[in-house]
Amino acid sequence: MRIVFMGTPDFAVATLQRLVEHNFEVVAVVTAPDKPVGRGLKMSASPVRKYAESRNIPVLQPEKLKNKAFLEELAAFKADLQVVVAFRMLPEAVWAMPPKGTINLHGSLLPQYRGAAPINWAVINGEKMTGVTTFFIEKEIDTGKIIFTDTLEIGENDTAGDLHDKMMWTGADLVVKTVKAIEAGSYPEQPQDFSGELKAAPKIFKETTEIDWSKDAAALHNFVRGLSPYPAAWTLLADKQLKIFETRPLDALPGNLERVQNGGYPLYTDHKKNLVAQTGNGFLSILSLQLEGKKRMMTEEFLRGYRFDS
Template identity: 55%
Template sequence: MKKELRIIYMGTPDFAVAPLELLIKEGWNIVAVITALDKPQGRGRKPKSSPVKLTAEKHNIPILQPPNLKNGEFLETLKSFQADLQVVVAFRMLPEAVWSMPPKGTFNLHASLLPDYRGAAPINWVLINGESKTGVTTFFLQQEIDTGNVLFQEEELILPEDNAGSLHDKLMQKGAKLVLKTVEAIALDNVNPKRQDPAKALHHAPKIYRENCEINWNQAASEIHNLIRGLSPYPAAWCKIGSKTCKIYGSTVVEKESDLDPGEYATDNQTYLYFQTGKGMLAVHELQLEGKKRMAISDFLRGNPLSIRDGNSGGTA
């Protein structure tokens, strides 16, 4: 059964590697991998392969990197692999000519409990919004993005200490197992796809842009803390300290008040840096000042003492 079912796998980033590795390990027949074009990176602008491409190369799987998914030559090449099933994990929107091609369909893995948090950045937004649980979903692709009939779902609790990095890794592993479960069920014709309930599409998860990452100190400390954890380690929440941009990677809410204005800070220039917010104070534990390395707050203050006003007022961020 495993060798008879011909699978094409589509994906690009690290999140898509674990499901591909698990399918290969379990002996499923991956006849080709489709991934993004190599991107120039670094000072030398040398082309860099995607994590999925590197994985496919390691296992000697044929690789396709089409600039245009609607190109006739690409579609003919895709058809020549005679795939029974296509699996999509963190790739890009597919034209109908691609997702409708295999007889057993094309399914996608999404890092949320669909239909909630449809969009490009569900891991970030569940944390930014302070959710206590999320999960992974497999679903058959159809015309509108993230709206297809659901195959399987698995929940994942969000811990207070989770950030985007740790939640990404947990959902990647849980998602890999769900992809394997879905492939096994489809191979046995043992699936019962269910329509998504539009009433449960409560939140959106659009792509994160730089303006989404700027800290608004007028918000409550708890909201800012969730923004920081939802964007850590990448792309990172940021603010200004003096004239320089500062990325913040770790924080906690401090149960104390001050007479500082939102955005002003208190520090002993040794062990702590507290920012006043619209409600409560926020302790910063890890940050990166423009032009400097990422570091713990004690190391940062030792090398970058902050100016402090006299009396009870703090510096201004």
């Protein structure tokens, strides 16, 4: 069975690697065009392109997926199946091309958390469980018939980054299971049930990641870890942006802390190890952070070099 794989980031590399390790015939890879990165704006290839080239797999990098030349080039590979992981939305001319269809890996238990950021929103909403789903791509995004699912636990202090790393390999193995079933011609196709209460996973923008300290400590803990490590929840400290990556909720303010001036929400510290913010209900201990213009660091390191206004 001839397979064309479509994906761009590290998350997608895990699945491509698993397909190669299981000796599936990946005849081509479609990934994002190279882009300039860093201060020197040096052109950089996507992680998927780098892996594909290391395995001598042909790579396509179309600017536009409806481009006639790209569609002809893609069709020339005569794929039986296309596998999509962490790629952009496909036009019907692409996903309808192979005879066995095009499958997608989604980072939730569909139909819950349809959208661009399912990992982040599951953590922000305080879910205890989530999972991965393989399904056939259809016209409406994330609505196709479900093939297989697998579940994952979310720990109370797991960040979106932690869940991403676990889901990456669980999802890769689920895709292998799915492709084997399609190759054998025996697999389920379960229509999604949209009748219940559904939670969405829209794209996250920087302007919606500011911390609202009027919310309770537990909700803010979920908010912080759901945005960690990227794009990161943030607040202001002396008119500078302060990104917060790791926290712990507290019911009461620890002893020996004094309130310091920061021009906004109540903030307490012992100037040594502890930095605690007051929330609408309870307190939030800040464990790792990054002040604008500085590197990310643990709070203890930050307090050794920062002086609050008196």
